[in-house]
Amino acid sequence: MLAAKPYLQSVRIRPDAEVDYDAYPYSIPAVRELGLLEFHPDVTFFVGENGSGKSTLLEGIALALGYSPEGGTRNFQLATTQSVSPLHEVLRLARSFRKPRDGYFLRAESFFNVATFMDEVGYLESYGGRSLHARSHGEAFMALLIHKFRGQGLYLLDEPEAALSPQRQLAALSAIHQLVQDKSQFIIATHSPILLSYPHARIIRFGSTGLAQVAFEDTEHFAVTRDFLNNYPRRLEQLLQDAPGDGPAGSHT
Incomplete structure (x- = not known):
């Protein structure tokens, strides 16, 4: 019996597309070496340094x-x-035989504009009945997860942790799990080791040689965070002892 999920099964650059791999965004290693990227039925994470191509x-x-x-x-x-890349024009998406009932694309950097538009048109019922600008950034995002996302959906989230405290990231993880249990699929670009801990998720690392699937414990996010928390006095001393501009207390140049 065919499964409805994953709603979005895979993505690749169309073989017949005319692409200049020396030009942005195709010059980004992760885009140039995209190949066939298959998605997990529940949660797929994109991880990597700033500029690695995940967003x-x-x-x-x-x-x-x-x-x-x-x-x-x-x-x-x-x-x-006006900064949209032309990448979408050459992508081939493989989809399920069944369309998701719901869907949303979250960009942390432009969510303010979306919230402003929602206020202007008065379409707030699906966001808990209150202006998104009447809440903190984190509260507004949690309103999305709890009120706006209805389940049986495909949700694309770009760095959602930008709005969330560690405690709210834990709450978001729980909300994501409830939506997964309600037949939803997530694709999330993130730097958050808390979100990345979601069990059985597929983690795709964007790097200088392209894409690679990695385990949670093998991500830089996990390793660096664990090392710092376990050794923070020593790590702080190493980081700060040679900080630029340090000099005798009270001295001025």
Whole structure:
């Protein structure tokens, strides 16, 4: 019997696409070496350094699915940014025979614009009935997870932890799990070791040689965070003893 999930099964660059691999964004190693990227039925994480291409690919997938560059639902079309890459034009997406009932594309950097538009049109019932600007950034994002996301959905999240305290990241992890239990699929670009701990997720590392699937314990996020917390006095001493500009207390140059 065929399973409905994953709603989004895989992504690749179309073999017949005319692509200049010396030009952005195709010059990014993770994009150039994309090959066939298959998604987990529940949660797939994109991890990597800033500039490694994870947000670029997530944006390309979202636009290829019909979302606005700013984010939101597919019924929401707001494009105030001019920095959209052309990647979505050459992507081939493999999808399930069954469409998700719900969907959302979250961009932390442009969520303010989405919230402003929601206030202007008065469409707040699905966000808990209150203005998103009347909440903290973290509260607004939790309103998405708890009120807006209805389940049986495909949700694309770009660095959601930017709005969340560690405690709220734990709450988000629980909310994501409840939505997964309700037949939802997530693709998340993140730097958060808390979110990355979600069990059985597929973690795709974006690096200088392309893409690689890694275990949670093998991510830099886990290793660096564990090392720092277990050895923070020594690590702080090493980091700060040679900090630029340090000099005798009270001295001025």
